[in-house]
Each structure stands twice: as structure tokens, then as C-alpha cells.
Amino acid sequence: MSGNLSLISAAQAASAVTEQVGGKGRQLGQLQRYGLPVPDFFVIPAGWSRQRSGGVSPDLQQLLHAELVARGWQGTALAVRSSAVGEDAAAASFAGIYRSCLNVVGAQALVGAVAEVWASLDTPTATAYRQRLQIDGEPAMAVVVMPLLAAEASGIAFTCDPANGRDDRMVVHAHWGLGETLVGGEAAGDEYVFAEDTTDVWRLLESRPGSKETMSVPAPDGGTQRQPVPLARAQVRVLDDAQAEALAALLRDAALACDFVAPFYDLEWVWDGGQFWLTQARPVTRRPHHTYPALAAQPAIWTRGNTCEVMPVALQAMDWNFSRRGCNDLLEQGWKLAGYPVLPGVQRAGLFDGRLYLEASIMQWEAWDCIGLLPERFNALMGGHQSVIATTPPTWRQRLTRGGNTLRYLRHAPAMGRRGDAEVAQALAIARELRDAPLPDNNADITALLFRVLKPAREFVGMFFLQGSGGGSLSLLLDTLERAFPGESEAIGSALLAGGEPSVTAQQGYALLDLARLAKAVAPGRLPQDAPEFARAFATFLDRYGHRGHYETYLRSPRWSEQPERLLEQLPALAEVDAVAMRARQQAAADAAWERIRRELPFWYRPLLRAQVKAANRDSNRREAARSAIISLLAASRRLWLLIGERLVGEGALDRPDDIFHLLPSEVERYAIGLLPLAGLRARLAERRALFARWQATTPHEWLTLAPTGQTAPQPPAETAPIKPADGRRFRGVATGTGVARGKVRRLRHPSEGLALQPGEILVAPSTDPGWTPLFLKAGGLVVETGGYLSHGAIVAREFGLPAVVNLPGILAALHDGDEVEVDGWKGVVRLY
Structure with missing residues (x-):
């Protein structure tokens, strides 16, 4: 026997190294471990293929015969699939390069099929493909053996759009019978395109019927044969709407189970008349970067310059689920209001080493192309030391267009602002309503309760406008000041805004100072919370601000209402703060700035600046109010998820309630309705915990670049250091x-x-x-x-x-x-x- 080359079961394949089981074998093992419907299988280790010049050795023939007998597969039609080392990897798929054999019956036929699959390693096509990808070393191939499913229909799917890289689309191809004709390009099957709705459910967007003239079916004597599809059947869609959306949900779940950060997979599926099965999964290789045409040849610039403020540490799966779409919701509204043609499906959020990044190149381009804001100026507003995109001087037509966009924004912003104010009030009311709501007993009512939180968090575009575009008026103020005081606009703008109408965050600070003074007045030896006046004031504070807290953008972070001691311990030091002096300092800064304006600028500047200061103060306050409302929805959502987590702990699905934040909402739902087995849920949880621990141990880069083509991993720039003059101080x-x-x-x-x-x-x-x-x-x-x-x-x-x-x-x-x-x-x- 060839060393330690025993056959590998499906369960073992999930954790085996790819050098043993190849890409396909390992992916199938992982899908099965994660609770996905994959037929049982075993793998012939790749080491056996190194003896292929002499055919299948007697030792291996003996192993295969014993395995078929042990499994009762002597008369079972089998699928024998290649699983070469390096096949179905992120950078090399080998799709269509290697051989698979279907409808293989009996030990002798299996031996012949294995030899045929191995032989495909040495074809001129396979050799040329390896050379093109610069894959060196002796090629080796594992072989996957599984029962051939009775395929009523089958197909291939991409959990992104493989043509343009859009990750908000899913494309499925379906045909009657076995999938050979589709995979080989011999038949045109139906095409189904799906899009994600505001509840994170993938809905059928459109379907395009295919001719479906020829199908592949098992041949009576083994192997497969082609036969014409009856006209009546060819004219019928392979999948109805309900089947198509059920398949889309399964495919998305499989992709997320394999990689919830980049769930972009090429999957093969089979419908046996009763359920869907998955028979292959490979990452989509060289997915096109979906971006604006002007950026197609430029590196993508990813930065934490803004996100490291609100999400400075690693995200768990559920946080990423909300962030990946929430960033787009926040950042698109202002450009849409200006009438700018935002690229459909563009994705501005990314996760690298568990940290949230934004694609600065896209954001710089939108600001430049819409209103003419220089990329360097955009970086100063956003924060960070990332590089800038290349731009060309605008033509007079482009200047006119950008001026029109600015005017359109100014014309529509007040109405959108008022809508945002109303939606902020609605969001706070919904969060308050759900703050003490009990968790229902049945899954349908739980889903409805979660939807009460999810709906405004996805659909309140006015609230998103206030949060994501609240810097528009501040940017206009800085532009005016920069023309009048070159190089000093930021400092003068800060002074003009000091001491204005306080935002909800500043009000929260002043309320804390009031609490601190009340606590200080409590008699020595008595706890402040035992004093009626303080207790009432503290309860009022928590009622209004209790949804806030440290690192409040993370679902996993406790709120002040959960940990009031965090506030109480701050009060003694806050009692020493001189609020009167602080307000005087604010007023003095504003007075000094206005005095300089009166002294150095023409009188007609003043009304413009006063209007812009008022607008900037108002919009900054609205931005803080919108953030507070969004955080209130997150706090309500956190409470509901923890209640669900407690229930899952009781069922043995979780070890502790906050483990639920390592899962995705769709996974929790599929478990609740019986589509995800307990073992699969726990396997995903274990993998996510380990991944999160690795992320926490990494030191993130401030910004990264991704080459426009042919690169799968971001490249960090040289580390950025504080800018120091020669004295170093x-x-x-x-x-x-x-x-x-x-x-x-x-x-x-x-x-x-x-x-x-x-x-x-x-x-x-x-x-x-x-x-x-x-x-x-x-x-x-x-x-x-x-x-x-x-x-x-x-x-x-x-x-x-x-x-x-x-x-x-x-x-x-x-x-x-x-x-x-x-x-x-x-x-x-x-x-x-």
C-alpha cells in the first residue's frame, strides 16, 4: 500500500489540507460540516495520483472495492470528480480543464474512471493552464467519489455578477437533467438574476428563458448520453419563482458559510425533485472590480481614516452584515439628491483583517465628479493619510454640470432635511417602543419584531442623508473661508462653530455635568443613587441617552442603560468641571473669529458667512441626531438578539447569548425554521470565533491599495508616521x-x-x-x-x-x-x- 494514503471521508475532508484532498474535496467537506446539503462522499488522496503512470495500483483497487462494499455502493451510480491540488482556489479555478466521470457503476468502472480523471492532469490544455498561472511542481490530483444524484434539473450559480463584479446580484443558470451540457456550454439554460431587498432577502429580479434543446441523462450502460428536450418541456421555466428564491437563499447561505466577508462563489447544484443539493463550490476567480469607468485603470484605495473612529476594532459577522450595506445607504443620499448618476451596485465598504474600510477612490471620485471637491480636500474632511485618485482639469461643460449639481443639492436639501428630522423622531419612537418589548414565542412574531428595527435602519433615506451628507454645508463654509483665509479655514471654522446651538451629543455632556453637580450635593456617606432628586434625574438621563455607550456602533457593546456604573464612576471628576468657564471659552473663540472677519473682510461677506455658519451648525447637529437615532435602533436590535441568544443557549446552539453576534441574521433564521442543522450552526460559530481571535491579534494598516486587475489581496502602503519638522518635537x-x-x-x-x-x-x-x-x-x-x-x-x-x-x-x-x-x-x- 502507498504509505499512509487511506481514503478520506467527507467529515475528514473538511479539515484536511488541500495537498491531500484538493480544492474541491475540501470545499465540499466544509459545506457539509457547515450544514449544507451535500451528498456523502469520500476522497482518494492526491498522493495516489503520483503513481498514475502505472495505472491504478492493486492496493488502491482493493481499497476502493472495500469502500464500496462498506457503503453499500456496489450498484450505485457514482460521480467521480477531479479535485486537483490548486483546483477551485481563489486564484485558479481550472474550470473545464480536468475530467469528471458520471454514472460510474461498480468497482471495476470506478477504477477506470479514476484513471481517466488522473489522465486529465497531463493533457496539453492542463499543462498550458498551469504554465500560464506559473504553477510549478509536480501536479497531483485527489478524486472525489459520491453518489450520482437523480437530477430532475441542475445548474451553476454565481453569488455575484461574474461579468461586472457587482456583489448585489446573484446569477443562476438552470437546465433539465444533468449539468454537463451547461458546464460544457452545449446548451442554453434559463438564467435567473436576483437582488437583495431591504430585509436582506434575495428576490428574483428577472428571468431569461433558454432554448434548452438538449439535455444530458445517465446512459443505461454507464456514462451519460445526450437527448433532445421535448418542446413542451423546453418552453417551461426550469424553476418557478418560489423554487428560484429558495435556491438563491441556499446558495447565498453556502457562500456566506464559506466566507462571510467575500461570499463570491461559483456553485453547482442539483434538484432531485424533492430538494436542492450542492455538488461543487469554488471561489469566483479574478472578480472584476465594479467601479466608475474613470477609476477602472487606477488602484482602489481603501482607508480607515473615517471608519476607525466609529468602528476602531474588529467586527463580528453580524456587525459586518449591517455595515456593508449601511455604509452605502449613508454615503449615497447626498449625491442622489444632487442628481448625480451614482453607479448602481457600487460597494464602498470592505472588511480587511476584520476592520471596516471605505473605498476612498470611489468616494473621492463621486465628490470630484459631482461638485468638484478636490480629492485632497475630501481627504481632509474624511481623515486619514491615504493617497488620492488621478483627475484631469474639468472642462467648462463639467464645471457647469457641477455647479448645477450643487444648486440642485441646495434646492432639495431643506426638504430632505425635514424628512430626515421626521425619520429621526420615528426611529427614536420605534426604539423606545421595542426597548422593553418581550420576545415572542413563535418565530414569525420574532421576525416581525426584528423587522420593526430593520425597516427604518434600511429605508429611512432622510435619516441616512442627515448622517452621511451632513458635511455638505460645512464643506461650503470651509470653501468660503479658504478663499478668504488661505490655510486657516479649518481653525476659523472651528471657532465660528464653537458655542452654537448644542447637538444631542453636547446636550448629553451638559446633562452629565448637571448630574455630577447633583451627585456632589448628596450628603457624605450616602450613595447618590439613593437620593430621590438624583435618582429621578439619573433615570431621566438614561431614558434619553441610555442607548449610548462605549464603541456604541458595535452590536456586541453594552449600553449605558446596561452598565450605569460606567457613568456613575465618572461623576466625581465631572463635578470639578467649570461649566461656566467652558461656555465662556466657547463664546470667546466665536467672538474672536467674528472680530477678525469684521476687521479683514468686506462687509458683504458677513451675511454669507453667518448663513453658512448657521447651516453648518444645524447640519452638524442633525448629523449627531441621526447618529443617535441609528444607535438607538442598534441598541433595540442588540436587546432582541441577546434575548434570542438566551433562547439558543437553552437549546444548546450557543454557549453564551452574545455568541449570536458571530452569526448572520439569515443563519439564525434558517436554524430557527429547520434549514440549518444544529451541528452546522455550531461549526460556523467555532470557525467565526477562531477567525475573530486572529483578527483581534492583527495590527491593521491605516489604508490599503488594490490593483485594478489581477490581484486578489490588498497591498499595504508604507506605514504613515506623524509629520514632524526637523526638531522632532x-x-x-x-x-x-x-x-x-x-x-x-x-x-x-x-x-x-x-x-x-x-x-x-x-x-x-x-x-x-x-x-x-x-x-x-x-x-x-x-x-x-x-x-x-x-x-x-x-x-x-x-x-x-x-x-x-x-x-x-x-x-x-x-x-x-x-x-x-x-x-x-x-x-x-x-x-x-
Whole structure:
């Protein structure tokens, strides 16, 4: 016998190395492990193929005969499929290159089929394909052996559009009988195209009938034969709407089980008259990058310059499920309002090493092509040190078009803003309604309850407009200031916005200060929460702001209402904050900026600037309000998912309720209705836990590039370091707050470390979100590695009149606790003394 080359079962194939079982064998084993309908099979290890010059050895013949007897497959029609090492991989599919044999009956026929499959390794076509892909070494081939399904119909499917790379489309081809005629291009089957609706269900978008003239069926003496399809049957769709959508749900589930980050697979399926089966899965190789034509030849630029503020650490599967579409929902509305032809199906969100990135190249292009915003200017608003796309000077026609887009935006924005205000109120009301709702007993009612949260989170375009496009008026203000005060627009804009009408985030901060004063007034030796006046005020605060919390954009993150002690422990230090002095600082900054405008600009500038400041303040506040509403929906969703998680723990499906965030909503639903077995659910959970642990152990790059063609993995640029003059003691970033502050450094990596921050110290953080707001009230100045002029931390720093500089990668490592620094919120400079 050839060494340790025993046959490998389907269960073993899932965890075997591809050098043993090949790409096809391992993928089929994993599909079966993940609870997908795959026929039972075994694999002949690839090592046996290295003896193929002498045919199938007696040792292997003996093994195969014994295996058929043990399985009772002596008279069963079998499918014998190639599973070469390197086949069905992400970079090389070998589709149509290697041989498969169908309707193989008996041990002797199986031996002949194995030899025939092995022989396809050495064909001129296979050799040329390996040479073209520069695959070196001796080729080896495992062989998959499984029962041949009684195929009423079969087909191939792509869980993206293989022609243009759109990931919001799924394409299925179907034909009567065996799939050979489709795979070999001998027959034109039906084509079905699916799109994802707002509830994440894949719906049939269109179907195109094929001629279906010839079909493949098993031959009486083994093998297959072609026969004509009766005209009446050829004219009938292979799948009706219900069957097609059931198949689409299965295919999407299979792709997500294999890779929920990039679920783009080429799958083969069979319908046996009673159920669908999966017989092959391979990643779609060299999927075209779906982008604007002007960007097709340029590298795709992916950045965390904005997302590392709201989602700084690794995402779990459920967080990614909401983020991948939510980013598009947020970022498209402003361009659509301006009448810009947004490319259908363009995807702006990506997940690399578990971190959320945005494709800056697409966003830079849309801002440039729609309103003429320079890519460099866009980067300053967004944050980050990513590169910029190449552009050409606009023609006069393009200038006119962009001017028209701007006017159209300005004309329609007020109505969309009012719609957004109404939807924010609706979202908060829905979240409040569901905050204490019990979990129903039946799955249909649970689904309806979750849909109450999902509907506004997918369909409230006005709310998305406020959150994603709230920087439009701020950008116009900065453009006006840049023309009047070149190089100083950011600092002057921050001063003009200081102390304006407070956003909901700033109101939250002021309410905390009021709570702190009430807590301080409680008699010594008595807990504040035992004092009636404080208890009422604290309950009111949690009623309004309890959905917020540290890293609140993650479903897994607890809310203040769940951990009120996080707030209570902050109150003693906040009681020492001089709110009157803080408001005076804000007003002084605004007064100084207006005085300079009166002194240096013509009088007719002032009405324009006042109108723009008012609009920027209003829209920044609306942006914060929309964020608060979205977070309230996330908090309601979190509560419902944890309740479902508790139920699944009781069923043995999960070990702890928050394990549910490693799963996708569709997977939970399929488990609940019996389409995903318990073992498959737990296998996916185990894989996701391990993947998440690997992600958490990685250090992400600030930005990445992806070549326009022929590259499957992003390439990191050289690490970006803080910009330093020759003296090495000054760091220049983006000025987002007002004034100048000097104090000792306090580095915090998470807001839960906030007790270490002493009043007046300079807070140095990797990123900030509204969960950091209590610390802004104590800090004398703010320095942040990430973020831009539109970041939430920048908005709140401006409101509080807090000297702040953001967009300084590496500053946490460059500074140490206790260092004395000066934060110049006017010049965007941090100086180390």
C-alpha cells in the first residue's frame, strides 16, 4: 500500500489540507460540516495520483472495492470528480480543464474512471493552464467519489455578477437533467438574476428563458448520453419563482458559510425533485472590480481614516452584515439628491483583517465628479493619510454640470432635511417602543419584531442623508473661508462653530455635568443613587441617552442603560468641571473669529458667512441626531438578539447569548425554521470565533491599495508616521478645535480607562466616538490619531471650544503619559516640551 494514503471521508475532508484532498474535496467537506446539503462522499488522496503512470495500483483497487462494499455502493451510480491540488482556489479555478466521470457503476468502472480523471492532469490544455498561472511542481490530483444524484434539473450559480463584479446580484443558470451540457456550454439554460431587498432577502429580479434543446441523462450502460428536450418541456421555466428564491437563499447561505466577508462563489447544484443539493463550490476567480469607468485603470484605495473612529476594532459577522450595506445607504443620499448618476451596485465598504474600510477612490471620485471637491480636500474632511485618485482639469461643460449639481443639492436639501428630522423622531419612537418589548414565542412574531428595527435602519433615506451628507454645508463654509483665509479655514471654522446651538451629543455632556453637580450635593456617606432628586434625574438621563455607550456602533457593546456604573464612576471628576468657564471659552473663540472677519473682510461677506455658519451648525447637529437615532435602533436590535441568544443557549446552539453576534441574521433564521442543522450552526460559530481571535491579534494598516486587475489581496502602503519638522518635537495634523491648551499627556486606548484622566490633562486617544464625550468635559485638550474635520469627535470638540488636533497616526507611541505638550487648535500643531 502507498504509505499512509487511506481514503478520506467527507467529515475528514473538511479539515484536511488541500495537498491531500484538493480544492474541491475540501470545499465540499466544509459545506457539509457547515450544514449544507451535500451528498456523502469520500476522497482518494492526491498522493495516489503520483503513481498514475502505472495505472491504478492493486492496493488502491482493493481499497476502493472495500469502500464500496462498506457503503453499500456496489450498484450505485457514482460521480467521480477531479479535485486537483490548486483546483477551485481563489486564484485558479481550472474550470473545464480536468475530467469528471458520471454514472460510474461498480468497482471495476470506478477504477477506470479514476484513471481517466488522473489522465486529465497531463493533457496539453492542463499543462498550458498551469504554465500560464506559473504553477510549478509536480501536479497531483485527489478524486472525489459520491453518489450520482437523480437530477430532475441542475445548474451553476454565481453569488455575484461574474461579468461586472457587482456583489448585489446573484446569477443562476438552470437546465433539465444533468449539468454537463451547461458546464460544457452545449446548451442554453434559463438564467435567473436576483437582488437583495431591504430585509436582506434575495428576490428574483428577472428571468431569461433558454432554448434548452438538449439535455444530458445517465446512459443505461454507464456514462451519460445526450437527448433532445421535448418542446413542451423546453418552453417551461426550469424553476418557478418560489423554487428560484429558495435556491438563491441556499446558495447565498453556502457562500456566506464559506466566507462571510467575500461570499463570491461559483456553485453547482442539483434538484432531485424533492430538494436542492450542492455538488461543487469554488471561489469566483479574478472578480472584476465594479467601479466608475474613470477609476477602472487606477488602484482602489481603501482607508480607515473615517471608519476607525466609529468602528476602531474588529467586527463580528453580524456587525459586518449591517455595515456593508449601511455604509452605502449613508454615503449615497447626498449625491442622489444632487442628481448625480451614482453607479448602481457600487460597494464602498470592505472588511480587511476584520476592520471596516471605505473605498476612498470611489468616494473621492463621486465628490470630484459631482461638485468638484478636490480629492485632497475630501481627504481632509474624511481623515486619514491615504493617497488620492488621478483627475484631469474639468472642462467648462463639467464645471457647469457641477455647479448645477450643487444648486440642485441646495434646492432639495431643506426638504430632505425635514424628512430626515421626521425619520429621526420615528426611529427614536420605534426604539423606545421595542426597548422593553418581550420576545415572542413563535418565530414569525420574532421576525416581525426584528423587522420593526430593520425597516427604518434600511429605508429611512432622510435619516441616512442627515448622517452621511451632513458635511455638505460645512464643506461650503470651509470653501468660503479658504478663499478668504488661505490655510486657516479649518481653525476659523472651528471657532465660528464653537458655542452654537448644542447637538444631542453636547446636550448629553451638559446633562452629565448637571448630574455630577447633583451627585456632589448628596450628603457624605450616602450613595447618590439613593437620593430621590438624583435618582429621578439619573433615570431621566438614561431614558434619553441610555442607548449610548462605549464603541456604541458595535452590536456586541453594552449600553449605558446596561452598565450605569460606567457613568456613575465618572461623576466625581465631572463635578470639578467649570461649566461656566467652558461656555465662556466657547463664546470667546466665536467672538474672536467674528472680530477678525469684521476687521479683514468686506462687509458683504458677513451675511454669507453667518448663513453658512448657521447651516453648518444645524447640519452638524442633525448629523449627531441621526447618529443617535441609528444607535438607538442598534441598541433595540442588540436587546432582541441577546434575548434570542438566551433562547439558543437553552437549546444548546450557543454557549453564551452574545455568541449570536458571530452569526448572520439569515443563519439564525434558517436554524430557527429547520434549514440549518444544529451541528452546522455550531461549526460556523467555532470557525467565526477562531477567525475573530486572529483578527483581534492583527495590527491593521491605516489604508490599503488594490490593483485594478489581477490581484486578489490588498497591498499595504508604507506605514504613515506623524509629520514632524526637523526638531522632532512638533506634530502637525488637522485643526478641529479652538484655542491653545498646555498640559500633561494622558494616553487612553479605550473610554473605559477614563478614570485615569485628570481635569485639565491632554487626552491622547486612538479614535473617539460619542462614548468618549464625558472625557472631553474633563480634558484640557484633545489629540487623536485618526479622524477628520467631519468626525464626531471633531464636531463635539468644536462645540465645547476644546483645543483639538486630529489625524496624527502614531502619536500614541510618540508621546508618553506625563509629557508636557501644547495643543494648538488654531494651527493644528501639537508641540512636545
